[in-house]
Amino acid sequence: MAERRRGAARSESARIAVLETTAALFAERGYDHLTIEGIAAEAGVAKQTIYRWWKSKSELVAECLFEGRLLPVDLVPPDSGDIRNDLTTWLDALFRFTDAPENGGLVRSLVIVAAENESVGRQLDASLGVSTLLTTRLGAATKAGDLPAGTPLKEVVDTLIGAVLVHVLQRTPAAPGAAKRLVSLLLP
Amino acid sequence: MAERRRGAARSESARIAVLETTAALFAERGYDHLTIEGIAAEAGVAKQTIYRWWKSKSELVAECLFEGRLLPVDLVPPDSGDIRNDLTTWLDALFRFTDAPENGGLVRSLVIVAAENESVGRQLDASLGVSTLLTTRLGAATKAGDLPAGTPLKEVVDTLIGAVLVHVLQRTPAAPGAAKRLVSLLLP
DNA sequence: AATCATATACGCAACGTTGCGTCTCGCTAA
DNA sequence: TTAGCGAGACGCAACGTTGCGTATATGATT
Numbered sequence: 001m002a003e004r005r006r007g008a009a010r011s012e013s014a015r016i017a018v019l020e021t022t023a024a025l026f027a028e029r030g031y032d033h034l035t036i037e038g039i040a041a042e043a044g045v046a047k048q049t050i051y052r053w054w055k056s057k058s059e060l061v062a063e064c065l066f067e068g069r070l071l072p073v074d075l076v077p078p079d080s081g082d083i084r085n086d087l088t089t090w091l092d093a094l095f096r097f098t099d100a101p102e103n104g105g106l107v108r109s110l111v112i113v114a115a116e117n118e119s120v121g122r123q124l125d126a127s128l129g130v131s132t133l134l135t136t137r138l139g140a141a142t143k144a145g146d147l148p149a150g151t152p153l154k155e156v157v158d159t160l161i162g163a164v165l166v167h168v169l170q171r172t173p174a175a176p177g178a179a180k181r182l183v184s185l186l187l188p
Numbered sequence: 189m190a191e192r193r194r195g196a197a198r199s200e201s202a203r204i205a206v207l208e209t210t211a212a213l214f215a216e217r218g219y220d221h222l223t224i225e226g227i228a229a230e231a232g233v234a235k236q237t238i239y240r241w242w243k244s245k246s247e248l249v250a251e252c253l254f255e256g257r258l259l260p261v262d263l264v265p266p267d268s269g270d271i272r273n274d275l276t277t278w279l280d281a282l283f284r285f286t287d288a289p290e291n292g293g294l295v296r297s298l299v300i301v302a303a304e305n306e307s308v309g310r311q312l313d314a315s316l317g318v319s320t321l322l323t324t325r326l327g328a329a330t331k332a333g334d335l336p337a338g339t340p341l342k343e344v345v346d347t348l349i350g351a352v353l354v355h356v357l358q359r360t361p362a363a364p365g366a367a368k369r370l371v372s373l374l375l376p
Numbered sequence: 377a378a379t380c381a382t383a384t385a386c387g388c389a390a391c392g393t394t395g396c397g398t399c400t401c402g403c404t405a406a
Numbered sequence: 407t408t409a410g411c412g413a414g415a416c417g418c419a420a421c422g423t424t425g426c427g428t429a430t431a432t433g434a435t436t
Contacts, residue, residue, distance in 0.1 A: 007384025008430040014386075032304065037420060046387045051422070108303040114357045115296040115303075116220065121357045152369050155351070158358075159370070162350020163343070165357075169302045169309045170346075181340050182347070186373060195409030196405050202411075223395060234412045239397070380435070386428080394421070404411075 010053070017043040018050055022060055023069040027102075031061065031109035058117035065120060065127050070110065073097060077134055083141035087160075088183045090134075094164055095174035107168045125161055134160075147187060156186050198241070205231040206238060210248055211257040215290075219249065219297035246305035253308060253315050258298065261285060265322060271329035275348075276371045282316075282352055283362035295356045313349055322348075335375060344374050 021043035025034055036057060040047045054060040064070050075097070077090035098107050114121040126132070138153045163182055167174055209231035213222055224245060228235045242248040252258050263285070265278035286295050302309040314320070326341045351370055355362055 004432075005384080006382075006432050008386075008432095009384085011385070035420060036422085044387090046385095046389095047421095048388095048423085049386065052385075108309075111303045111357070112300050115299045118359060121296075121359055124354065124357050152373060155366070155370055155373055158354045159347050159351050159373070162352070162354040163347050164350070165353050166312065166346045166350040169299070169312050169353075171306060171309055178343070182343055185340060185343060185347070188376065193406080193409085194407075196411075197409085199405095199411070224397085225395060228412095232412085234414085235396095236398085236413090237411065240410080378436080380433105382433080383431085385430085388426085388428105389424100390426105391424070392422100394419100396419080397417100399414100399416075401413085401415100402411105403413105404409105406408090406410100 011049075014043075014045050014049055015053070018045055018060070019064050019067065019069055023064045026061060026064065026070060026109065027072075027106055030105055031057075031112050034061070036060075056117075058113050058120070061113050062117050062120045065110070065113070066123070070106075071128075075128065075130060077130075077137060079137065083137065083146050084183055084187055086137070087187070088180050091160060091164075091183060092179035094128075095167065095179055098164060098168050099173045104168055104171065111165065111169065125157065128161060128164075130157070130161070151187070159186060199237075202231075202233050202237055203241070206233055206248070207252050207255065207257055211252045214249060214252065214258060214297065215260075215294055218293055219245075219300050222249070224248075244305075246301055246308065249301050250305055250308045253298070253301070254311070258294075259316075263316065263318060265318075265325060267325065271325065271334050272371055272375055274325070275375070276367050278322075279348060279352075279371060280367035283355065283367055286352060286356050287361045292356055292359065299353065299357070313345065316349060316352075318345070318349065339375070347374060 018039060021039050022034070025039060025042065034057060036050055037047060039045075039060075040050055050060070054063070061070070075090065075094055078086050080086055097103050110127065114124050114127065120127060125134075134157055135153055138147065138151070138156065141147045142149060142151055142153070160182070206227060209227050210222070213227060213230065222245060224235060224238055227233075227248075228238055238248070242251070249258070263278065263282055266274050268274055285291050298315065302312050302315070308315060313322075322345050323341055326335065326339070326344065329335045330337060330339055330341070348370070
């Protein structure tokens with residue numbers, strides 16, 4: 001049996017206020033200009049209330065991320081039946097998203113968090129809204145015979161994400177047709 | 189004509205001491221625990237001497253990087269004549285380097301700098317000791333007929349780097365044979 | 377059932393510490 | 407004589423911790 005709690009329960013409203021404020025300030029100022037004191041003030045919450053529940057700034061951001069509060073869009077690959085077209089469409093949307101200046105900063109901040117926080121790093125693919133779903137679709141396509149049997153799915157997914165990261169870090173907008181070229185390269 | 193300087197010239201020994209100390213502390217503690225005051229103290233230099241010549245911490249680290257002081261190894265791809273073997277060997281060495289825990293932290297710190305500092309980000313490939321050289325080799329291989337004529341070289345290089353970054357961020361040691369699989373995937 | 381005791385979270389506010397970036401000192405070297 | 411140098415003090419911002427008084431929820435006592 002779970003021993004019943006004794007005193008006042010954790011304030012859900014405070015928790016929500018903190019997470020919402022964190023996500024807002026993160027998107028607005030980026031990770032490195034994010035301060036615990038700033039979040040507390042803006043959220044109308046005591047600093048100690050934050051430190052009581054979150055060990056660090058990166059952990060706080062991680063929770064926002066895993067609750068889907070950081071990325072404004074759902075990057076779900078479409079399902080038309082043609083796996084290569086779907087991948088191209090999805091990758092192209094991802095490129096167009098990251099190429100917008102404000103989003104570029106957002107994703108770069110996200111990369112910083114991934115580099116600092118192990119759990120965010122490990123779930124990097126999930127953080128970017130992909131991974132399992134994408135791998136599932138690729139697996140299904142392989143089974144259906146749309147892809148060669150030996151296609152190393154994990155490598156393909158990692159590689160796609162990696163290409164996006166490189167573009168974001170290099171501040172190089174994706175060239176026209178880059179998504180298509182990349183997909184053709186990986187899944188000829 | 190270059191106007192003759194008046195007054196004391198910039199101290200080269202101080203400059204060297206600062207860069208060496210920066211590289212050492214960066215490798216030892218990582219980027220986020222690197223402080224200007226710490227560098228100044230360790231290098232036996234006044235804080236103002238640093239601020240006089242470098243605008244920010246990331247710029248200081250960038251100069252270390254571009255002078256080759258940050259990465260302890262030269263990651264030059266071999267040249268055996270077989271471009272795929274060479275790529276695999278090089279990529280494998282890169283994986284083995286980043287898989288060592290202390291190096292993983294180093295590269296993750298480097299990613300943080302690339303995310304914060306535009307010039308580092310833009311020269312990300314050069315920072316990792318690759319790019320131009322690699323692209324040159326790939327171009328030569330294409331010309332020699334070892335690779336299909338339409339191979340998108342830039343995409344290939346970006347993709348390789350991206351795959352390495354993803355592994356580093358995910359804290360996933362590269363699986364045995366990963367380098368070979370990746371190269372086969374990109375250059376079938 | 378009403379009351380008290382205990383336990384916990386809360387907002388508020390202050391603490392000492394660290395690192396920032398700027399500034400002013402003499403000293404030294406070109 | 408001028409500019410870079412080491413040393414170090416300054417105000418500022420944010421850190422992470424602590425104590426205070428209040429609100430709330432549970433368990434024990436009347």
